[in-house]
Structure formats: C-alpha cells, structure tokens
Amino acid sequence: MKPALFQSQLFPSRSVPSERVPSERAPSEEPRTGIVRKMVARPSQLRAIAAVRPRLQAPAWRCLEPTQPEPRQVSRRDSSVSVARVSREGERVRQSGPDEWLPEAAEFVHRAALLVAQGLGFERCRSVCLQGPRSVLSVTDAGPSTITGVAGPARQLSNVLRNRGLK
Amino acid sequence: MIAQRLLGILEDVSGVLGSFVVAPEGDLLVRSMPAEFERAELELTASRVARILQCSSANGIPPQDGVFDFGEGKLWVREFVRGYLCVLCSSVVDMRSLRLTARLVARGLPSEL
Numbered sequence: 003m004k005p006a007l008f009q010s011q012l013f014p015s016r017s018v019p020s021e022r023v024p025s026e027r028a029p030s031e032e033p034r035t036g037i038v039r040k041m042v043a044r045p046s047q048l049r050a051i052a053a054v055r056p057r058l059q060a061p062a063w064r065c066l067e068p069t070q071p072e073p074r075q076v077s078r079r080d081s082s083v084s085v086a087r088v089s090r091e092g093e094r095v096r097q098s099g100p101d102e103w104l105p106e107a108a109e110f111v112h113r114a115a116l117l118v119a120q121g122l123g124f125e126r127c128r129s130v131c132l133q134g135p136r137s138v139l140s141v142t143d144a145g146p147s148t149i150t151g152v153a154g155p156a157r158q159l160s161n162v163l164r165n166r167g168l169k
Numbered sequence: 170m171i172a173q174r175l176l177g178i179l180e181d182v183s184g185v186l187g188s189f190v191v192a193p194e195g196d197l198l199v200r201s202m203p204a205e206f207e208r209a210e211l212e213l214t215a216s217r218v219a220r221i222l223q224c225s226s227a228n229g230i231p232p233q234d235g236v237f238d239f240g241e242g243k244l245w246v247r248e249f250v251r252g253y254l255c256v257l258c259s260s261v262v263d264m265r266s267l268r269l270t271a272r273l274v275a276r277g278l279p280s281e282l
Contacts, residue, residue: 107224126239130236130237
C-alpha cells in the first residue's frame with residue numbers, strides 16, 4: 003500500500019506512475035517539473051532537425067545581429083588631417099597627424115609667400131591655400147610669432163576651402 | 170596675341186588688377202599687369218610662386234587651385250596645361266566670378282605660349 007501523499011486527492015482514480023528506469027520513459031510521460039534535462043534524439047529526429055536548422059551543426063559562434071559592414075580600408079591620406087605649428091624661426095611648436103613633412107613645408111611656403119607678397123607690393127601674406135585633386139595644403143599666420151600648416155583630404159577641409167574662396 | 174587678349178578678359182571681373190602666366194619651372198610666360206610692376210621683379214615673383222607650388226606637389230598635393238591672401242589683395246592661381254595662371258586682385262573681388270572666368274581663360278590659353 004502506497005502512502006496517501008503520493009495519491010491525487012482531486013483525482014483519486016489517477017495513480018502515480020509506477021517507477022521505471024528513466025531511459026525507458028516516453029517523452030510524453032515526462033513529469034512537468036520545470037527541470038530541463040538533456041534529450042537524446044533518435045536518428046530520425048536528428049535528420050529532421052538538421053533539415054530545418056542546419057546551422058545547429060556549425061562549430062563556431064555566430065552573431066545573430068544583422069551583418070555589420072566591414073571597416074572601410076582607408077589610405078593614410080584619407081584618414082586624417084595633419085596640423086603643424088611652427089615658429090617664424092622654423093622651430094616646431096606642435097605637430098600632429100601623419101604628414102611628417104608639414105612643418106618644414108609650412109615654414110618654406112610662409113617664407114616664400116612673404117617674398118611673393120612683397121614683390122607684388124604688399125606687406126605680408128596672411129595665408130596660402132593650395133587645393134589638389136583630393137588634398138589641401140593651407141599655411142596661415144597664427145599670431146605674431148607662429149605659423150600654422152594644415153594638410154589633409156579636401157573632404158575634411160572643405161570649410162578651409164570655403165573660407166579661402168576656393169569652393 | 171591671343172593669350173594677351175584672354176588675360177584682358179579677366180580684367181572685366183571687378184577687383185582684378187592684372188594677371189600673368191607662369192611655366193611649371195617658374196618662367197614668366199605672359200603678363201597683363203599694371204605698368205608699375207617691372208618685368209624683372211615680376212619674373213622673380215613668378216619663380217617664387219612656382220617654387221611654392223612645386224613644394225606642394227613634391228609632398229603629394231599637386232595644386233590645381235590656390236589663393237595667396239595678402240590682406241588688401243589676393244593672388245589667385247589656377248593650373249592649366251602649360252603652367253599656372255595667376256590673377257592679382259583686390260580683397261573685395263567676387264571669388265565666384267573670378268573662379269568661373271579664370272577657368273574659362275585657363276582653358277582657352279594656347280598650349281604654346
């Protein structure tokens with residue numbers, strides 16, 4: 003005689019299933035305990051799963067988010083703007099960006115532009131802006147003792163071109 | 170001479186004082202400048218302009234257009250097949266009109282000057 007605890011009080015006619023070896027239990031007979039256990043699928047079930055979700059067999063992790071565009075491969079010239087601040091004596095005050103040549107070039111352009119200005123009857127040259135097919139070089143007076151040189155892609159320096167009347 | 174006449178067209182743009190053409194090597198090819206600009210001085214200026222443009226080219230920025238801002242005036246530079254067209258103008262010049270006219274003039278300049 004089984005203890006009353008194992009018998010349903012609401013449905014006395016239903017009896018507790020008799021104990022069996024777990025591997026012999028049919029899936030429909032599983033008690034709904036909320037506990038998850040590993041199911042061993044039969045070969046026919048595996049084939050059906052594979053037909054519906056073939057990615058289950060894939061060995062690597064996948065990102066479920068929509069495909070992100072790969073980072074654009076950009077050339078050095080495309081990537082950044084170089085800025086150099088140089089004293090009138092040619093000493094580097096500050097430099098950033100990939101163009102190592104910029105401080106020397108800025109100093110040379112400034113000195114030559116001053117001579118051009120004087121040759122045309124002016125006292126000084128405030129700025130020089132040169133636009134190439136894709137890039138821009140700009141050299142500007144940045145105060146009484148310093149010059150600023152900027153070089154970079156025309157796309158990123160469009161405001162400089164606009165200010166100088168080149169765009 | 171056709172080049173002189175073309176340079177004269179630039180003076181129709183208000184604020185333009187004069188113009189000259191420089192070869193890529195720095196030689197002064199043609200000029201249409203006010204009388205006070207002596208040829209020798211202008212030749213020196215032309216060679217300095219060419220040096221500046223060469224410096225830019227040597228560093229990977231071959232200039233097609235350029236502006237030298239002198240405060241009270243400007244020197245606008247446009248590349249063309251034979252060299253550089255340089256236009257001297259006052260600071261109040263209409264840059265848009267100048268750009269359009271200078272491009273037309275540069276395009277019309279003969280390849281042999």
